[in-house]
Every structure is written in structure tokens, then in C-alpha cells.
Amino acid sequence: MDILYKIFIDPFVQMGTAPDLLVQTLWDGLVAGVLYALIALGFVLIFKASGVFNFAQGIMVVFAALTLVGLHEHGVPAFVALGLTVLVMLVLAVGVERLMLRPLVNQSSIILFMATFGLTYFLIGAGQIVFGGSPKVMIASDLFLPSGAIEFKGLGGFVSLQKIDIAAVIIASVMVGVLAVFFQRTRIGRALRAVADSHQAALSVGISLEQIWVIVWFAAGVVAIATGILWGARSEVSFALQIIALKALPVLVLGGLTSIPGAIVGGLIIGIGEKLGEFYWGPLLGGGIENWLAYVIALGVLVFRPQGLFGEKIIERI
Amino acid sequence: MLYREVGQYKTSYAADMAIFPILQDRIGLAAILLIAFVVIPLVGHDFLLNTVMIPFLIFTLAAIGLNLLTGYTGLLSLGTGGFMGVGAYACLKLTTIFPHVNIVIWVLASGLFSAAVGVLFGLPSLRIKGFYLAVATLAAQFFLEWCFIRIPWLYNYSVSGAIEVPLRTLMGIPVTGPTATSLTRYLIVLSIVVVMTWVASNLVHGRIGRTWMAVRDMDLAAELVGIRLLRAKLLAFAVSSFYCGVAGAMMVFLWYGGAEAEVFAIDQSFLVLFMVIIGGLGTLTGSFFGAALIYILPIVLREIPAALGLPVHPSTVEQLTFVIVGVLIIVFLALEPNGLARLWQIGKQKLRVWPFPY
Amino acid sequence: MRAPSSREVRLGEALLAVENVSLAFGGVRALTDVSFDIRKGEIRAIIGPNGAGKTSMLNVINGFYPPNTGRITFKGEARTTMRPYAAALGGIARTFQNLALFRGMTTLDNIMAGRALKMHRGFFWQLIRHGPALREEVEHRRRVEEIIDFLEIAAIRKVQVGRLPYGLQKRVELGRALAMEPDLLLLDEPMAGMNLEEKEDMSRFILDVNQQYGTTIALIEHDMGVVMDLSDRVVVLDYGRKIADATPDEVKCDKNVIRAYLGEPHGISA
Numbered sequence A: 001m002d003i004l005y006k007i008f009i010d011p012f013v014q015m016g017t018a019p020d021l022l023v024q025t026l027w028d029g030l031v032a033g034v035l036y037a038l039i040a041l042g043f044v045l046i047f048k049a050s051g052v053f054n055f056a057q058g059i060m061v062v063f064a065a066l067t068l069v070g071l072h073e074h075g076v077p078a079f080v081a082l083g084l085t086v087l088v089m090l091v092l093a094v095g096v097e098r099l100m101l102r103p104l105v106n107q108s109s110i111i112l113f114m115a116t117f118g119l120t121y122f123l124i125g126a127g128q129i130v131f132g133g134s135p136k137v138m139i140a141s142d143l144f145l146p147s148g149a150i151e152f153k154g155l156g157g158f159v160s161l162q163k164i165d166i167a168a169v170i171i172a173s174v175m176v177g178v179l180a181v182f183f184q185r186t187r188i189g190r191a192l193r194a195v196a197d198s199h200q201a202a203l204s205v206g207i208s209l210e211q212i213w214v215i216v217w218f219a220a221g222v223v224a225i226a227t228g229i230l231w232g233a234r235s236e237v238s239f240a241l242q243i244i245a246l247k248a249l250p251v252l253v254l255g256g257l258t259s260i261p262g263a264i265v266g267g268l269i270i271g272i273g274e275k276l277g278e279f280y281w282g283p284l285l286g287g288g289i290e291n292w293l294a295y296v297i298a299l300g301v302l303v304f305r306p307q308g309l310f311g312e313k314i315i316e317r318i
Numbered sequence B: 001m002l003y004r005e006v007g008q009y010k011t012s013y014a015a016d017m018a019i020f021p022i023l024q025d026r027i028g029l030a031a032i033l034l035i036a037f038v039v040i041p042l043v044g045h046d047f048l049l050n051t052v053m054i055p056f057l058i059f060t061l062a063a064i065g066l067n068l069l070t071g072y073t074g075l076l077s078l079g080t081g082g083f084m085g086v087g088a089y090a091c092l093k094l095t096t097i098f099p100h101v102n103i104v105i106w107v108l109a110s111g112l113f114s115a116a117v118g119v120l121f122g123l124p125s126l127r128i129k130g131f132y133l134a135v136a137t138l139a140a141q142f143f144l145e146w147c148f149i150r151i152p153w154l155y156n157y158s159v160s161g162a163i164e165v166p167l168r169t170l171m172g173i174p175v176t177g178p179t180a181t182s183l184t185r186y187l188i189v190l191s192i193v194v195v196m197t198w199v200a201s202n203l204v205h206g207r208i209g210r211t212w213m214a215v216r217d218m219d220l221a222a223e224l225v226g227i228r229l230l231r232a233k234l235l236a237f238a239v240s241s242f243y244c245g246v247a248g249a250m251m252v253f254l255w256y257g258g259a260e261a262e263v264f265a266i267d268q269s270f271l272v273l274f275m276v277i278i279g280g281l282g283t284l285t286g287s288f289f290g291a292a293l294i295y296i297l298p299i300v301l302r303e304i305p306a307a308l309g310l311p312v313h314p315s316t317v318e319q320l321t322f323v324i325v326g327v328l329i330i331v332f333l334a335l336e337p338n339g340l341a342r343l344w345q346i347g348k349q350k351l352r353v354w355p356f357p358y
Numbered sequence C: 001m002r003a004p005s006s007r008e009v010r011l012g013e014a015l016l017a018v019e020n021v022s023l024a025f026g027g028v029r030a031l032t033d034v035s036f037d038i039r040k041g042e043i044r045a046i047i048g049p050n051g052a053g054k055t056s057m058l059n060v061i062n063g064f065y066p067p068n069t070g071r072i073t074f075k076g077e078a079r080t081t082m083r084p085y086a087a088a089l090g091g092i093a094r095t096f097q098n099l100a101l102f103r104g105m106t107t108l109d110n111i112m113a114g115r116a117l118k119m120h121r122g123f124f125w126q127l128i129r130h131g132p133a134l135r136e137e138v139e140h141r142r143r144v145e146e147i148i149d150f151l152e153i154a155a156i157r158k159v160q161v162g163r164l165p166y167g168l169q170k171r172v173e174l175g176r177a178l179a180m181e182p183d184l185l186l187l188d189e190p191m192a193g194m195n196l197e198e199k200e201d202m203s204r205f206i207l208d209v210n211q212q213y214g215t216t217i218a219l220i221e222h223d224m225g226v227v228m229d230l231s232d233r234v235v236v237l238d239y240g241r242k243i244a245d246a247t248p249d250e251v252k253c254d255k256n257v258i259r260a261y262l263g264e265p266h267g268i269s270a
């Protein structure tokens, strides 16, 4: 009885009696969720246009952040370093298309997926060889990102919002908006969507498949830079971030692999769900459930909806 | 007359279905076993046994386990590390509770526990496929890792939070624990790996192996020829996790002599997966090649420059390994999805017709 | 061509009856209120223009799609839905329009896989692959070799099927279905994309299977010549509806059928 009380009643009582803590937890979850969504967005871009489930997206985030900070360490001014990082991501996109996607064309999707594990390891190794393995500090202030916190009194206590988190939410929302417009309104965007339906359609718009691959990988790289800056500014820049980046995977399967709104909603569900779970139910299990809750939530959803929350129902043909 | 003809058919098909139908292959196998069981124990010193052979064999077993699931049945798992961990912790608990039972029995029995856990996490595989399933196995990986850290009962409440391997003897000879010699441990590991490889080869060459490969290649058609998908997939999860569990138990009890939960983290899952990919998906020989390449690569990267008087920093070795392994994965997937095992076959084929090019 | 009189004699009672089956995918109505039967021992052709619902019909029969309405009676047992596994167990085998072979396996293994339901040696015998497990394997191997000889594919026994040319793959797929020793064999365009010679071979195999083993066959085929030669009775589907059900000769002259095919790229070629 006691345990049932602790699971089903007590957490809600706590939420009611200390609303400030609840709001604080929700906010933390929201910020984490927005960042997950941003990584997931990179996945969706690539998956939609090339059918590749890019496991390396999380590492691309770390790699981008590391490049940016590493260049700055070598005396390159912040915004020049940012420009160079964009260039590096372009080179990466071209390299991936030439050296990985082209030779693997027509392979089954699971093989392509595994190939991106190779890319992941390559980026981890190469990134460390070039920029060193020790954690670095994001050059947030050089990029005019705010620091410090705003505190609100009320709700029987106070809620504190980090300014960088507010910036993260704003920047992420803007990026999502821009990408949505890009997909819906521009010629290239429409071609990208066409490619998702049929490669023939894309060719008829006059864009080759190869070009499209480069474009989406580059777009995903730019999203990775933004994610890397924001995330790096909240903690530090190191390959330990990859474990957090992996969380984008459950976000993705929750939202469905092809849906941008899905990625966002999935990110929020996972972000808020795991923070609430950790704060209110975690202590019952000794804490640390944040590490697996996201995956278990995704697993639970998949069992009932194998196509994710937003994916279209797949009727297999034979 | 009729009887004889029946007998003829039987022997000829049975011979045709033998796993090594070619004489040279059988001789080669015998030679390898001789070297492994006799020559290496005679000439091998601690470095060779402890740093090369024992880990190589243990990784091979884990790779075979994962290969049964991913290479043969087509179910991609990222939970190998977790399943190996289940074996290690189960073995610790078993030998703690029943200290007088032969430790080798517990090493094998611990595989049953990972098999059970594997089946549990394999249940969703009926509905979930491809990378969705891979993500689902991540749930197993992270959940199990968490259990290893947060449930003190599992590591006998040791202060360090690590597994401390107790001394266990077999007929008076120490087998596990600090006083066990590397030779004893090597021979036990070798025997287990040889027997389990033989069993795996029996499975994949028979009805069950066909069932698995049918599920891998076209699951819908498999169901239409009367294969029960859930059963086939769960059996693959069970057998695969059994192998991984035994590998995990051996890793801690017969190699490290003690380990923290970190050993069974996701990196381990990837390492074993890479062995499978590079060695060759769906070939058992490949698992040996893959384990050799991935495990021995860093040793070579470290030792060769050191021998040339250019010592390389350990972290550089690790980073270089990452880069090389990453590139190898892409290269093999693109050019030779059947991995090193396929290259080996092509090499043998060339030898067979040598010296004539065709 | 066989004489009509012998045909009547061959036909037994209904092995399978489809009653008022309808099936829709979202807005697409693949089948609407279709009824027909397949009698024991006959070769039943199902024809119709592209997208008429022929493949969907086979998918309903072997349990791959549950129909929205209607029911199916097989061997006297009525059912609305069942798993494909149960269909296989009941004796329904199948080939596919777009090939569904186990591409990574050899010809031999593919056909051996068709014996899945007939092999019973348990897991523990499989672990050692000696004694009963090996005996069973050899016994079924002999049966499979007969099929391989029958289909004249002995030379490609140990070749991975993914590397075979299309025509041979179709043959291997037929072999896999035959290995199940089915009571009802469903063939979805077994001759699509074949040249004349390959078509003749395939026709011969189908007739032989029907005559030697008495296997009942449902056949989807676009080539009217083949349909005329092989089939005892023909069902014609168009836009998911049954528009005719008669002997080949009658169907050829049916007004509705001719109208359905007019404007279709392939038309009737007899």
C-alpha cells in the first residue's frame, strides 16, 4: 500500500504543494526537449531526403561545437571561426556524399544505418586528434549569447530561468520555423520533399540526387552547429555529450522518422517526461532513471504504434 | 539393392551437408586446434595468453552471439554490452550463493540469465523492425547499465561498486581469482569457446539457421512458408544473449578478475557490433576475424611504433583506432558486406586453382 | 489443350470458397463483394487489368490481409481472419509477383526452408546436429532434390539466389512453394517478364504439378494464351469487382471482359 501511495499519490501531492518546483522542472524539461528536438530535426532532414537514418547526427553536433571552439582557441576570431565551421560542415557533407553514400547506394537501409556508425567513430577519432580530447568551454559570450539567470518570485517560492536557456528556446524555434518555410515554400525545399516520394520526381525538377544529398547533409550540419553552440553553452564541449545526443533517437522514433512536427512534439514529450520522472519518481528507484526513461517511453509507444506517434501507418506490401 | 541405394543417398547427402566438406579445410581446422590447445600453452607467456589470446577468444564469443542475432536473423541490437553484463553479474551471484559448485558450470549457467533478459527485450521485435528495433534495444542497454550501478545486491555491496572475483578452484587448481594462472584460464576459455562455436555452427547449418536467415531476408515470406516469426526471433534473442552472457561472465571471471559496471556500457555494444560487421555479417569464421582485427588493431598501433622507437601516446592510439575502425566499417559495408570472411574465402578459392589464374 | 469433357470429370468439390469479400486500403477499394470458389484439382485463373485487385485477393486468401467483410471457407472450415502461418499450416503455398525469395540463401536452402513445417526435431537435437536431427535433414534433402530435378535447377543448387537471373529466381520460388507439398498453390504472375521459352518451361511445370501431384492451383496471369492453355476456369476482376466467372473460351467472348480490357495497354492477346 505504501509503495502504491508513493507511486500514485505522493508525487502529485508534491506537485500541488510546491508549484514553483513543478514549474521549474517543466521549464528544465522544456529546454532539454527543445534541444533534443533540434538534434532530431537533423535526423529528419537527412532521413526524408535520402532514407538514411543518420546515427552520426549527435556526433556531428559535438564535432561542430568542437571545431568552433578549437578554431577560436587557435586565435581565430569568434565569428570567423563560426564561418569556418560552416565551411567544415559543407566539406563534411560533400565528403559523406562522395565517400559514403555513393558507394553504398542501393544498399538496404539497415546497412546504411550501420555505415553511419562508422562515420560516428571516424568523427570521434578525427575530432580528438585535431582538437584534443579534453573538455572545452563554449565561447558563448563571444557569440553574444547571454549568461546569468532571471528569477521570478511567486508560486510559493521562486523559479529561475537561465538566460541561455531562453535564448536556446528562441533560437531553436526560429530554426524550426525557417526550416519549415524552406521545405514548404522554396524550390529546393519542394524538390527535397519530392525526393522523399520519388527520386524520379527530383530529377525532373532538375536537381540531381547527389546534389540533394549534399544539401540535406549540409543543412543537417548547420542545424548541428546551432545545437552544438547552445548545448555547449549550457554544459561544456566534449565527446561525453554523445550520450545525451543519443537521446535524440527515442525522440525520433516517438515522433516518426519523417515528421518535423513529430520531432518537436517527441522532443518535448521526452524532455519533459524524463525531467518529471527523475524529479518525482526517480528517488523511489534511487535516482538516475533519466538515463533510460526516454528509451523505455519510446519502447512503450513503439509496441503500440510501431510507426511512432506521427508516422503514417505502414501497410506492408508483398 | 534398394536398401543399399537408400544408404548411398544418405551418406552422400550427409557428406554433402557436412560443415567442412573439403579435406584441406578439415586438416586446417585440426592444425588450428592443435596450435591452440598444445603449441600456445607450451610456448605462450603471460603477455600472449593474458593480453592477446584470452580477450580475443572472449570477444569472438560475444561477436558470434551478436552475429547470430544481427548477421543471421537480421535483428540489429545495441544492447550487447548490457546482455554481457547480465552474464557477469549472474555468475557473481550464483557463485556467491553456491560457492561449492564448479565455477565453469556457473559461467555457462549465467548465460541462461542473459538469455531470459534477452527474450524479454526481444518481445517487441515482432512489431518493431529495423532501426526502430535498434532504438528499442538501447532501452535494454541503458536500463541494464543502470541496474548494475544502482542495485548494490548485484555486486555484493562491495564498497567500490565493482565486481570482485572470488577465488574458485577446480580439483585444487585455482581457476578464478588472483592466484589463477593465465594458462589455466586460457585453457578454460578456449574449451568453452571451441565447444560453443561448434554448437553455433550446428545451429546455423541446420533447420534453425535456415529459419533465422529466412526471417532476415524476407520476414513476410518466411511467415507464409510456415515459420513462426515471434518464435524464431525470440529464439535468436535467447541464443544470442546466452552467448553474450557467457562471454560477459568469462570477461570478468577469467580475464579481468574484477570489473565495474562501465565495462558493460554502450561502447562495448558498439565494439562487438563492429567486430561482426568487419568480420562479416552472417558468417561464424568472420566473428573470429573481426574480433582479431578490432581487438588487435590498437595493440599493433601501440607496439609497432614503440618498437621503432617512436612511442605513441595511449590516447592517440585510441583516437587512431577510432578513425581506422570508422573507415573500415564504411569500406567493408560498401565493398564487401560479407566482411573479412568473404575475403578469406576468395583467397582460398584463388589458392584452390593456383597456379592457374582461372 | 485438353478436351472439355475430361475437365468436367477432373473437377471435384470446392476446396476453397470466397464469399462476399471486400477489402479497402484507406480510400482505395481493392476488392468489392467478390465471391467465387476453387474446386479440388483444378487450375483456376484469376485475370484482370492492372490494379484490379488480383494480388490483393491472394493476400486475403492466405491471411496476409484480413478482409473488411466476407468470409473464406477452406477445406470446409469457414473463417474471416487468420494468420499467414495458419494458412501455411492448412496447406496453402504461394509465389509472389515481385519475388519474395530469401536472397542471401542458396537455392537449396530456400527450398529447404519450404519444408519448415514438416521438420520437427527439437532445439536440443539441432545443437549437436547428429543422430535424429541429421537424419531428418537428409530425409528432407532427398525430397528437395527431387523438386530440384523436377524444376531442372540442379546446376544452381548452391548459388545464392540473389545472384540468379530473374527467370531462375521465379523457378526457385516455385520450388520453395512445392516443397511445402501444398493442397492449394497460389501463383502470382509466375511468368511475368519471361521470354517465350521460359514461359513454356514454366507452363509445363505448372501442368505437371497439377497432374502428377493433383495440386489445386490458383493462377494470376496476364498472358491470355497461357491462361487459355492452362486453366480450367477463369475469374475476371476489374476495379475490385468480379465481372465474369466461366471457362476460358466463354470468358474470351464475354462483352464485359472485352470492355474492361479495352484501353488497357496490354489488351487481350490470345
Ligand SMILES: Nc1ncnc2c1ncn2[C@@H]1O[C@H](COP(=O)(O)OP(=O)(O)OP(=O)(O)O)[C@@H](O)[C@H]1O
Pocket: A315, A316, A317, C025, C028, C029, C030, C048, C049, C050, C051, C052, C053, C054, C055, C056, C057, C097
Ligand atoms: N498495401 C497496400 N496499401 C495501399 N493500397 C494497396 C495495397 N495493396 C494494394 N493496394 C491497392 O489496391 C489495388 C489493387 O491492387 P492489386 O495489387 O491487388 O492489383 P493487381 O490486380 O494485382 O494488379 P497488377 O496486375 O498490377 O499486379 C490497387 O489500386 C493498389 O494500389
Ligand SMILES: [Mg+2]
Pocket: C054, C055, C056, C097
Ligand atoms: Mg498483382
